[in-house]
Amino acid sequence: MSLRKTLVDWLDIRLGIRDLLEQNLTNYLLPRKINIWYTLGAVLLTLFGLQFVTGILLLVYYVPDTEQAFASVQAIMNEVPYGWLIRNLHAVGSNLIVVALLLHMLSVLFMNAYKKPRELTWLSGFLIFNLTLVLCLTGYLLPWSQLSFWATTVATEAPGAIPVIGDDIVRFLRGGAMVGDATLGRFFALHVMGLPLVFGLLVGVHLFCVRRAGISRPPFGEDYQGEPPRYTFEHEHHPGGIPFFPNYAVKDGAVICFFLAVLAVLVFFAPNLFIPPSAFEPADPFVTPPRIKPEWYFLWAYQTLKVFPSELIGLGIQGVLMTLLALLPFLDRSPERRPAKRPLFLVCFVLGILAFVGISVWGHLS
Amino acid sequence: MRRMGLAGLLILGLLAAPLAVWADEGSCIQCHAPQPGALGEPVALWRGSVHQGNGISCHGCHGGDPTLMSMEAMSPERGFLGAPEDSAVPSFCGRCHVGVEEDYRASAHGLALGEGGPQCVTCHGSHAVRVAGLDLINPQDCSRCHDYGRAGELRTAMEQTETLILALDAELKQLRRIGIAVEDWQGRLFALRNDFHRLFHSVDVDKVRRQTDTFQAKLAGMQDEVAELRAELNQRKWIGAGVVILLLAASGLFALLRQSYGRQENTE
Amino acid sequence: MDTGSKDFARRRALLATLLAGIGAVLTGAALYPVWRFLAPRKGAEAQDQVALSRDQVPLGGAHFFNFRGRPAVVLQTRAGHFTAFSAVCTHLGCVIQWQAAEQRFLCPCHAGLFSAEGAVLGGPPPRPLESLAVSLRDDQILVG
Numbered sequence: 001m002s003l004r005k006t007l008v009d010w011l012d013i014r015l016g017i018r019d020l021l022e023q024n025l026t027n028y029l030l031p032r033k034i035n036i037w038y039t040l041g042a043v044l045l046t047l048f049g050l051q052f053v054t055g056i057l058l059l060v061y062y063v064p065d066t067e068q069a070f071a072s073v074q075a076i077m078n079e080v081p082y083g084w085l086i087r088n089l090h091a092v093g094s095n096l097i098v099v100a101l102l103l104h105m106l107s108v109l110f111m112n113a114y115k116k117p118r119e120l121t122w123l124s125g126f127l128i129f130n131l132t133l134v135l136c137l138t139g140y141l142l143p144w145s146q147l148s149f150w151a152t153t154v155a156t157e158a159p160g161a162i163p164v165i166g167d168d169i170v171r172f173l174r175g176g177a178m179v180g181d182a183t184l185g186r187f188f189a190l191h192v193m194g195l196p197l198v199f200g201l202l203v204g205v206h207l208f209c210v211r212r213a214g215i216s217r218p219p220f221g222e223d224y225q226g227e228p229p230r231y232t233f234e235h236e237h238h239p240g241g242i243p244f245f246p247n248y249a250v251k252d253g254a255v256i257c258f259f260l261a262v263l264a265v266l267v268f269f270a271p272n273l274f275i276p277p278s279a280f281e282p283a284d285p286f287v288t289p290p291r292i293k294p295e296w297y298f299l300w301a302y303q304t305l306k307v308f309p310s311e312l313i314g315l316g317i318q319g320v321l322m323t324l325l326a327l328l329p330f331l332d333r334s335p336e337r338r339p340a341k342r343p344l345f346l347v348c349f350v351l352g353i354l355a356f357v358g359i360s361v362w363g364h365l366s
Numbered sequence: 367m368r369r370m371g372l373a374g375l376l377i378l379g380l381l382a383a384p385l386a387v388w389a390d391e392g393s394c395i396q397c398h399a400p401q402p403g404a405l406g407e408p409v410a411l412w413r414g415s416v417h418q419g420n421g422i423s424c425h426g427c428h429g430g431d432p433t434l435m436s437m438e439a440m441s442p443e444r445g446f447l448g449a450p451e452d453s454a455v456p457s458f459c460g461r462c463h464v465g466v467e468e469d470y471r472a473s474a475h476g477l478a479l480g481e482g483g484p485q486c487v488t489c490h491g492s493h494a495v496r497v498a499g500l501d502l503i504n505p506q507d508c509s510r511c512h513d514y515g516r517a518g519e520l521r522t523a524m525e526q527t528e529t530l531i532l533a534l535d536a537e538l539k540q541l542r543r544i545g546i547a548v549e550d551w552q553g554r555l556f557a558l559r560n561d562f563h564r565l566f567h568s569v570d571v572d573k574v575r576r577q578t579d580t581f582q583a584k585l586a587g588m589q590d591e592v593a594e595l596r597a598e599l600n601q602r603k604w605i606g607a608g609v610v611i612l613l614l615a616a617s618g619l620f621a622l623l624r625q626s627y628g629r630q631e632n633t634e
Numbered sequence: 635m636d637t638g639s640k641d642f643a644r645r646r647a648l649l650a651t652l653l654a655g656i657g658a659v660l661t662g663a664a665l666y667p668v669w670r671f672l673a674p675r676k677g678a679e680a681q682d683q684v685a686l687s688r689d690q691v692p693l694g695g696a697h698f699f700n701f702r703g704r705p706a707v708v709l710q711t712r713a714g715h716f717t718a719f720s721a722v723c724t725h726l727g728c729v730i731q732w733q734a735a736e737q738r739f740l741c742p743c744h745a746g747l748f749s750a751e752g753a754v755l756g757g758p759p760p761r762p763l764e765s766l767a768v769s770l771r772d773d774q775i776l777v778g
Binding site for chain 2: 032074078079242246247251253254257258260261265267271275277280
Binding site: 461462463464465468550552553554556557560564609612613615616619620622623626629630633 | 638639642645646649650652653656657659660663722726727728729740742743744745757758
């Protein structure tokens with residue numbers, strides 16, 4: 001006990017650590033009615049941390065060379081002790097992250113928490129979401145399997161539908177006419193260095209926004225009184241609320257452990273749920289594997305492209321949809337946050353989810 | 367970049383087909399495929415054959431130059447052989463299947479070549495060649511020339527080993543599906559299967575029986591290695607189950623802690 | 635402090651102790667694989683050499699033997715000059731045969747041909763035979 005006190009004293013004198021902990025943990029008060037959905041941020045931080053650690057470990061044995069990449073991943077899966085575990089955690093974890101991200105976004109949408117003054121929080125979060133998808137896409141190529149090669153070929157082909165500059169964009173993305181060494185080089189650099197740096201920065205901005213504006217109150221119950229008009233900056237305090245630590249942190253802990261348990265179930269018992277057979281064949285530019293489908297979280301986009309007569313229209317609609325979502329807080333400016341008082345929004349919300357699921361299933365079956 | 371990421375992975379099947387076709391088409395197929403009768407049929411038969419699956423195209427057997435779009439492609443100077451005479455079929459196929467030819471030549475089948483004895487195509491067909499299996503030995507086909515009796519005996523003698531080979535092959539495919547590197551085993555099994563199948567071509571029941579033990583011993587060795595790996599995979603699942611239980615327990619304890627704090631919050 | 639909050643504190647201390655225990659086990663379960671993953675492994679070079687007697691290999695002939703669990707072959711191409719190769723065909727893994735008359739290797743599966751130096755002479759093999767290091771000591775040939 002006294003050793004701990006000495007240590008804390010030492011740090012306190014230099015960094016004012018007691019004050020810092022008090023402000024951010026024990027005296028950082030959250031709304032009393034805070035619910036379980038508010039834990040998803042902490043869950044995502046944990047899962048991203050896991051990706052970061054397993055990613056660095058994989059880098060120890062991975063060789064970013066078209067001649068050797070597949071064999072190096074095979075070696076990681078078969079020869080390096082526990083390589084299968086690290087690799088499956090990384091590959092399966094990315095899928096779980098997309099699930100958690102979608103839940104996080106949906107809960108924020110449902111509680112209308114993206115509204116003033118939290119537009120920047122939403123925007124940075126939305127950028128993180130898209131960056132995650134690009135990380136998924138770039139990571140996909142690295143094992144240099146049939147799946148990697150053809151998924152990347154098709155993904156980088158899509159912008160070719162843009163008039164005039166389309167072909168140049170395709171060439172730029174691939175670093176050449178076809179997916180090859182140059183593509184692996186740039187995707188590798190992006191996946192392990194470029195994107196994670198931007199990603200870390202964005203997470204920092206996101207957390208700063210969350211902390212600075214204060215946690216939003218859940219818009220439910222009789223004592224919820226609507227949002228006061230804001231003309232100057234004001235951190236949203238919650239007098240009489242519950243401390244973040246330990247009261248709410250234990251709830252974070254419970255949900256984090258639950259998600260890790262789900263991850264462990266997938267990694268140990270169903271790692272191939274997200275990994276099709278073509279992921280175990282080395283890339284062959286001359287043989288397209290049959291029945292190749294994108295990852296489940298891209299199925300909706302895959303299907304919308306197929307539905308429209310021209311790819312350009314499909315691309316355009318996807319672009320418009322994503323832009324609308326990104327700018328939602330600037331378009332939807334009414335201060336009302338209670339879902340029950342916003343029937344139109346609620347209908348859009350439910351229809352949106354149903355459409356996403358429906359189109360994805362359609363894309364999967366087609 | 368962002369939009370492309372999303373819009374990206376999309377039109378998978380669309381691009382795919384033309385490239386796959388391009389990979390194995392040459393002038394042979396371009397000219398012959400549309401022709402009626404004996405000149406065009408082989409192309410359709412060849413598609414889906416074991417040869418096509420392994421990238422062996424027309425010129426692999428018939429010679430010629432598939433990069434030329436003129437009749438010059440079929441000139442003898444380009445190594446063109448055309449279709450062999452019946453009695454020349456064994457040496458035609460034997461250019462690649464040397465082991466099989468050797469055993470066949472020494473067999474009753476091979477010695478009767480040219481005097482009504484069967485050659486390769488009699489049993490295997492010519493263009494729609496499949497991976498050979500025991501079902502090639504059957505009353506309908508064998509009794510075209512002789513009694514099924516001895517052929518049936520031969521089939522019975524081979525059945526057990528063949529079943530073991532097929533089972534191990536299926537097991538290896540399954541392991542491959544979960545990312546296990548089975549190429550080494552598959553190579554050894556391929557070699558063993560090849561040796562075993564060439565043994566059939568001696569059509570000598572006693573020889574098959576004599577060698578069965580050797581083959582089964584080799585197979586048993588491989589089965590043991592695979593079983594060892596299976597045991598390790600099972601062990602991983604037990605460890606996994608333990609980890610899952612511990613994580614769920616931790617989650618439950620956290621939830622209990624939260625409940626305790628919640629009660630206190632409500633009494634305050 | 636009233637009895638209520640004492641009860642809370644006792645209960646929480648118990649829960650926290652249990653959690654710490656599980657946390658310690660899980661941390662160990664996470665760190666052990668990482669340590670094993672990073673620990674240097676025994677490479678193939680640590681494996682033993684194979685010793686053969688010189689008179690097992692006739693001049694112009696070949697001797698097949700087991701090298702680290704895989705078939706291998708050693709040749710005496712000139713008097714006192716020995717070379718060794720993996721006997722596994724680089725095409726589909728069949729075991730090659732030595733044809734003394736032609737001084738070459740034949741793979742019986744698909745007629746792959748290799749020279750006495752292991753180079754591909756014909757047939758489907760994509761690569762030369764894997765060459766193995768040979769050294770001589772007294773009457774022995776050491777491979778590996």
